[in-house]
Amino acid sequence: DALISQIAAGEVIERPASVLRELIDNALDAGARQLTLRLQAGGVRLIVVEDDGSGIARDELALALKRHATSKVRDLAELETVATMGFRGEALAAIDSIAELSLCSRSAEAPEAHGWLLHGRTGELQPAARSVGTTVEVRELFYATPARRKFLKSDATELAHCVEAVRRHALARPDVGFAIWHEGKLIEQWRAHNAHQAPQSGAQQPSTYQPDATQPIAIEPVVAPLPGNTEALAPRMAAVLGEDFLAHSLPFDWRGGGLRVWGRAGLAQVARARADQQYSYVNGRFVRDKVIGHAVRSAYEDVLHGQRQPVYVLLLELDPARVDVNVHPSKIEVRFRDGRAVHQAVRQALEQVLAAPRA
Ligand code: ADP
Ligand code: MG
Numbered sequence: 229d230a231l232i233s234q235i236a237a238g239e240v241i242e243r244p245a246s247v248l249r250e251l252i253d254n255a256l257d258a259g260a261r262q263l264t265l266r267l268q269a270g271g272v273r274l275i276v277v278e279d280d281g282s283g284i285a286r287d288e289l290a291l292a293l294k295r296h297a298t299s300k301v302r303d304l305a306e307l308e309t310v311a312t313m314g315f316r317g318e319a320l321a322a323i324d325s326i327a328e329l330s331l332c333s334r335s336a337e338a339p340e341a342h343g344w345l346l347h348g349r350t351g352e353l354q355p356a357a358r359s360v361g362t363t364v365e366v367r368e369l370f371y372a373t374p375a376r377r378k379f380l381k382s383d384a385t386e387l388a389h390c391v392e393a394v395r396r397h398a399l400a401r402p403d404v405g406f407a408i409w410h411e412g413k414l415i416e417q418w419r420a421h422n423a424h425q426a427p428q429s430g431a432q433q434p435s436t437y438q439p440d441a442t443q444p445i446a447i448e449p450v451v452a453p454l455p456g457n458t459e460a461l462a463p464r465m466a467a468v469l470g471e472d473f474l475a476h477s478l479p480f481d482w483r484g485g486g487l488r489v490w491g492r493a494g495l496a497q498v499a500r501a502r503a504d505q506q507y508s509y510v511n512g513r514f515v516r517d518k519v520i521g522h523a524v525r526s527a528y529e530d531v532l533h534g535q536r537q538p539v540y541v542l543l544l545e546l547d548p549a550r551v552d553v554n555v556h557p558s559k560i561e562v563r564f565r566d567g568r569a570v571h572q573a574v575r576q577a578l579e580q581v582l583a584a585p586r587a
Pocket of ligand 2: 250253
């Protein structure tokens with residue numbers, strides 16, 4: 229099983245940023261509102277993710293590290309409609325097989341935390357003091373596979389990938405605070421903006437959301453998906469992408485055919501700091517998707533002729549039954565049941581906002 233986990237790890241874990249992404253997914257799935265991330269040597273030597281989520285009960289800690297142990301999907305049919313970030317029960321087991329993992333958690337009911345505090349979980353669970361939530365510590369990534377470790381780039385490059393991984397999460401979740409520390413220095417801090425969007429408790433989808441599908445959604449998302457509107461996203465976008473982006477971009481919010489396409493589209497004046505400031509999300513999950521990418525590019529080419537590398541943040545929401553997120557272990561790719569409808573919706577949303585007259 230350790231070997232299988234290592235193989236699984238090979239598909240999912242390429243570099244420290246992949247570990248970070250999985251750990252942040254877990255924290256968000258647990259309803260965390262504040263994440264503290266601590267890194268050393270670009271994450272190669274150390275990654276710590278500390279959250280204030282629901283925590284893990286003492287007698288479930290061991291299970292959390294088991295392959296295919298997930299608290300998020302009850303049977304295979306549910307895999308079809310998963311709305312949480314993680315759902316395969318593989319990440320922790322995979323990370324555990326290629327690095328030194330320690331885990332410490334306190335659930336709401338528990339008077340204290342428990343965990344394996346020093347690496348090497350041979351010992352008994354130990355009590356620890358902490359507030360409700362979970363801390364996962366990952367040391368010496370790929371220590372046992374020097375060949376893999378050799379493929380890692382410089383610490384600075386790995387750190388940049390880590391920060392980018394956090395950025396991807398942070399842009400879609402302005403209601404969650406993120407702090408990134410590297411070598412003991414606070415390098416990024418994005419505060420939670422709770423005041424503006426107050427995610428409706430109990431309402432798991434935005435109230436305007438009208439899925440077409442006749443099939444009921446089989447699984448309740450653990451996380452209320454997204455803060456409702458473009459205004460709520462704006463301060464976070466400014467913090468993460470810069471005031472320049474906010475000043476030279478327009479909000480859009482398009483609905484039709486059970487799809488919602490919203491976010492902010494950068495205009496030609498946005499000074500391009502990096503080569504890949506294109507952020508697309510499907511039901512809150514960051515994706516790289518050809519259908520969305522192509523639709524956006526065509527809209528930009530049609531309306532703002534020649535702007536081929538636009539900067540944008542685009543959130544697509546649709547009935548989870550209309551999208552397969554189980555295509556790739558890293559979950560960065562999705563497959564739409566109806567790619568044409570998605571393409572048309574995205575293109576229309578962008579064309580509308582880009583063509584709108586403005587001062
Ligand atoms: P998955 O996310 O696919 O369920 P993981 O291996 O990432 O699988 O995590 C295994 C299980 O451990 C999760 O289903 C969850 O129950 C628990 N878990 C992991 N991280 C956290 C966390 N930060 N807070 C609460 N529970 C967690
Ligand atoms: Mg997970």
